[in-house]
Amino acid sequence: MVGFLLFPQFAMLSFSSVIEPLRIANRMSGKSLYCWHLMSLDDRALEASNGLPFMPTLAMEDWQELDALILVAGLGTNLIADERLFHWLRKVGRSRRLLGSTSTGSFLLAKAGLLDRKHCTIHWENQASLQEEYPEIIVSNELFEIDQGIMTCSGGTAGLDMMLSLIERQHGSELAKQIAEQCIHPNIRSAHEKQRMSHEARLGVHNSTLIAAIKIMESHIEDPLSCESIAMLVDVSHRQMQRLFKQHFGITPANYYLNFRLEHGDRLLRYTSMPIIDIATATGFSSTSHFSKCYRKFFGISPKERRKT
Template sequence: MSAFNQGAQAQSRVPQSIGFLLLDNFTLISLASAVEPLRMANHLSGRELYRWFTLSQDGRAISASDGLQITPDAGLADTPALDAVIVCGGVDIQHSVSREHVQWLQAQGRQGRQLGGVCTGSWALAKAGLLDGYECSVHWECLAAMQEAYPRAAVTTRLFSIDRTRSTASGGTAPMDMMLHLIAREHGRELAAAISEMFIYERIRNEQDHQRVPLKHMLGTNQPKLQEIVALMEANLEEPIDLDELACYVDVSRRQLERLFQKYLHCSPSRYYLKLRLIRARQLLKQTALSIIEVASVCGFVSTPHFSKCYREYFGIPPRDERAGQHSANVVALVPMAEELMRPSSSSAMAALSRAQGESSFASVRL
């Protein structure tokens, strides 16, 4: 049973009604990414599976972060009957959530509504106490602040999180992935795949995928040398640069280089470099038709057996199974590590690193 499905509804084919609560300066792309799969689900199925309504606090027009205005279908005082509510957040979320929003959301929770948020919409749910004990996703710009403000919410760097009656997604197109997963659970994978094809959406990402949080966001502007080193690593994955050369390029000693990585990234430079290469390999395995041998070569591995060994140790699954779409239950992502980087004083960063050898969520890895 999915987060937005009550089972009996699906049996009787009663359309699910979803309200999209728009906050000031919401991001239009996140709203569209969440609504359009519902429209296409109705179109391709030939029947009304979903109904949706836009809501604002007072029912008046509300502006998106790009300046476009949306005239909502209703205000909070006269909302239609709903099965689910999704909060659409955006810029300056800390000042966009009013007491009225919080009270209304709490009332929806008491009435058993399914609740969700896109972009920074999770902040509103957390402020209302509706994410306590739930895993949730939020746009990376808001991630550290939300962890600090609402420690009872299990904030992750996942693109989206579906945890019981809560479904939350980060910004951009991530809400589309979340909605496609919900549609697949309710009405079958074939329909979700057909929607993806209609939108020329090459791959429906899953809950194992994480946001790529820019390193500069994690470190601020205080470590230009470290940022420069990481940029060099990212630009030279096929032919890795020797660490002594890297240190020379940015005018630091090898010892200084080691200290920078240990202090701010909680791992050695060689470990970090290997992780970048393996992340690139994972993207190529999932998104291209390159053979495993070719992927190994492109990512700087001297032999396929060595690549396979490193890949399995890192992700808990061999490259062949990754290509086939099989996911090991033992895969542990680097989310704890990424989150701990935003809390430099935490003593659990190294413990998180020792628990996991998963994927990058704090480096900007480009194809």
């Protein structure tokens, strides 16, 4: 029996990706290998992020009927601060049932203290936020992680691959392949495959020097390098690097770098409870006032206003 604990505004794609493989497993095997229940906080109806309503089929107090529990989260999960929920999750964790999450559900497992010193993953957009707020957790870029009875998934269609891996362990590779075929999913991805497209595909850029410079910028957010230093590291002149960024992005390398750091700061504001002064430091700004000034210029609102939205 698998329980899916749904949170308000949960991502439908993430939910479908983890529940549908179980249904198809039953159909392809001709057996009731899996059954499931939907659950919600306070046992109330809720809506997915696309507005579709869902009703729970099992009360949270009846969790002992379950063999596994998967948290299905989405927008706003980082704002949940319900100590009753975290106490309940710790109780489930102590029972040694299989415990998991998809998308931003990793935040909730982290807040409950269930991911300390464990490997976990989360949607790429939230990875840095989770790592900044919970440095004791080993946050990876994997599609999914299974560590000491806790499985975490990056979200989206990666849930399908995580469940196929679980089904393969429990019922063999042949059934997992049959399910993948039914899902028009010809390549079952391993946990180690990347969450994101390559820089070349994502940015529409095929200049190796430019890609190398961008990767250096992305790896030096808290301790930004000068554009002159980056140019030296990729073995071009500063002037040549200026031309490359202008040609492909219409802005200078310095502006590209600044915008990237501000976008990272924006994710920390939206997905963590970190103080703004700590976010300023994590994005390489010398002061909160400097960060706030640059942030307002780029996004049109202040960091404090962003926190209220």
